[in-house]
Amino acid sequence: MKAILSIILAAALIPVRPATAQGVKEKIQVKARLGYAIGGTAPIGLPATIRSIESFKLTPNFMVGVGGKYRLSEKLGLHAALHYEIKDMDGEITTKGYHMKVKMDEDELEGVYTGHVRQKVRQRMFTIPIQLTCEISRRVQLKAGPYLSLLVDKDFSGYAFDGYLRKNDPTGIKVVMGSKEGEWATYDFSDDMRSCQLGVAVGVDWTLGSQWGLSADLSWGLTGIHHSDFKTVEQTLFPIYGTIGLFYRII
Amino acid sequence: MLKYSYILALLALLLTSCIKGEPQNMECDILEAWVDDDRLAEHFAQNADMRIIDVPSSEEQLTFVVRNRSALPAMPINFKLSPGATIFPVGGSLQDFSQGPVTYTVTSEDGQWQRKYTVDFREAVMPGHLYDFEDFELSSDGKYYVWFDMADDGTKNSIWASGNEGFMIAKPNAPSEDYPTVPEANGFDGYCVKLTTRSTGSWGRMFKKPIAAGNLFFGSFDSRFALTNTLKTTNMGIVYTKEPIKVTGYYKYTPGEVFTDKDSKQVTSRTDEPAIYAVLYLNHDEQGNKVMLHGDDVRTSPYIVSQAEVSTLPPTDEWRPFEMTFEASAPIDASLLRDGGYNLALVFSSSKTGDMFEGSVGSTLYIDKVEITFKNEE
Missing domain, CATH: 2.60.40.2340 (Immunoglobulin-like)
Known part of the structure; x- marks a missing residue:
């Protein structure tokens, strides 16, 4: 959170020159954007109990949005936008002795799990980034700042398969998870997901033509995707996505 | 495109380079x-x-x-x-x-x-031939009941097994009295064993194993396959060194009201029935490897030499006697029998097709005063 605060503070401290006769109009730039995100929702620093990433499927992580920049000085500006984003994930991992606790109604299954896990995350959201921009050349502009996302659709579910659980601890009874539906353990923690996410985003806009260009952005969630009192998954999971995009300058 | 590859490299780094050294086995x-x-x-x-x-x-x-x-x-x-x-x-x-x-x-x-x-x-101790179900205790974790046969020298022979351990996986918070197999104080005399077909709750539904019949059998239970292949959880049979002729005992039975299939769908045409049967079988193959029968082959295995079943067990609120006689399907080698070459499986269940997850929640079978009669005693 300190990072966000200092960025906001820095933005606020930039001396804003009074609008000249040329008017506010010249200081404003509006861009429409389209992008595709690759990334995931993962703990920062994978625990040793996660042994491998077996598969990582591409999901339709498209982004569309429109944003405006207000020029503060020759190089600096303030950028705000409204994006509709999809930050999905579909991956498979293997674990060795991973501590897990899965609750179904009032019945809880806790233990250490060794085997495969298929994890699906669905996050559809409106995001408002507020960024400080800096033109390092006529064509290249850097952006950095906090963002706020409001989720309109969310899902966090998956299943543990082809493995076994030792109930409670590694000396507990062994329960095998099979490799077909009805023999594996499914879970769904969609209801425990936050509806509101905060994070920081950095990026670069690279103008190629007179109106259009390419962009690359990295957004790093500072809040976990679940409520802080959610303890079923051992590590807090953060959404971290990189977006490659196109922009078109409208104004 | 430089930026693009930079971002991809960063992501790849995030995803893979964080895999740490393999932890040691616990x-x-x-x-x-x-x-x-x-x-x-x-x-x-x-x-x-x-x-x-x-x-x-x-x-x-x-x-x-x-x-x-x-x-x-x-x-x-x-x-x-x-x-x-x-x-x-x-x-x-x-x-x-x-x-x-x-x-x-x-x-x-x-x-x-x-x-x-x-x-x-x-x-190879010959377990007693009278079973009164007076000897039971809570499992080491205190969750469910287990039965044993008390030998003359005071040692406990764990000859009886039930599906209680499997039920614990699905319903870990259930009090021990709500398990499928429990002791009951009002037996024919003293305690009896009470077998009840139970719902296995949300977990059971998810694994398409919505009910657990109350059962008690000679052998052991292996919970490994409780969620995948339940028929393999029941290791049926213990070494018996005498040839059984018949089994007698007392029972009470009340079927549950609603009969359901493995998808928890009601089947109006069926009423639940209990099962009482016994199987004597060769406990090793021609190569000398151990043979253990499970729920999937206990009635059909080629190693079976003799079996008995109570054909009808009508519902009753009063204690009624039951009896079943063994019918041999293969010759029994007397010296091999003495040397422990045969296993006997004696099985009680509150739902006859409970192993296929068909039955009525609430079906209750009480069993007491079971006696096995052997060949040389008649």
Whole structure:
């Protein structure tokens, strides 16, 4: 959170020159954007109990949005936008002795799990980034700042398969998870997901033509995707996505 | 495009380079135990008795069956353990079992976990032939009841098993009185055993195993397959050294109201029925490997030599006698029988097709005063 605060503070401290006769109009730039995100929702620093990433499927992580920049000085500006984003994930991992606790109604299954896990995350959201921009050349502009996302659709579910659980601890009874539906353990923690996410985003806009260009952005969630009192998954999971995009300058 | 590849590289880094070194194994089980010295084979009735395989994960007592325990020299036992685990006393070291069981401690590879096992050598004790269900206790974790046969010298023979351990996986918070197999104070005389078909709740529904019939059988339970292949959880049969002729006892039965199939759908045309049957079978194959029957083959295995079933058990609120007579399907070798070459499985269930997850929640079978009659006693 300190990072966000200092960025906001820095933005606020930039001396804003009074609008000249040329008017506010010249200081404003509006861009429409389209992008595709690759990334995931993962703990920062994978625990040793996660042994491998077996598969990582591409999901339709498209982004569309429109944003405006207000020029503060020759190089600096303030950028705000409204994006509709999809930050999905579909991956498979293997674990060795991973501590897990899965609750179904009032019945809880806790233990250490060794085997495969298929994890699906669905996050559809409106995001408002507020960024400080800096033109390092006529064509290249850097952006950095906090963002706020409001989720309109969310899902966090998956299943543990082809493995076994030792109930409670590694000396507990062994329960095998099979490799077909009805023999594996499914879970769904969609209801425990936050509806509101905060994070920081950095990026670069690279103008190629007179109106259009390419962009690359990295957004790093500072809040976990679940409520802080959610303890079923051992590590807090953060959404971290990189977006490659196109922009078109409208104004 | 430079920026693009930079971002991709960063993501790849995030996803893969964070995989840490493999943690050491935390498990500390004995998976198999055996004696492989040919000179010691004479102490065993058959070669299959020299090896204990497929030790259930909840088992902490391993018993080798020998001809004469008092004549036993110090025995070297070899073990197959969880990967990386160590055992003390070490595998293969000579231990004296003539004075009683020896305790072995297994330590996990990471050194953080231990399990203690007692290993014993005993003669093929003939369990009693009268079962009154007075001898039971709570399991070591206090969750559910287990039954045993009290020998004359006061040792507990764990001849009875039930699906209670499997039920615990699905309903870990259930009080011990709400398990499928429980003791009941108002028996025919003293305690009886009460078998009730129970719902397995959300977990059971998810794994398409929505009910658990109350059952009690000779043998052991292996919870490993409780969520995948339940028919393999029931290791049915214990060594019997006499030929059974008939089984008698008393029962009460009330079927549950709504009969459902494995998808929890109501089947109006069916009413639940209990099951009482017994099977005598060869406990080793031609090569001397152990044979254990499970829920999927206990009625159909080619190793079966004789079986009995109570044909009808009408519902009753009052204690009623039942009787079933064995019908042999293959000759029984008398000397092999004496040497422990046959297993007897005696099975009670509150829902006859409960193994297929068909039955009525609430079906209740009470059993008491069971007696097995043997050939030379008639």
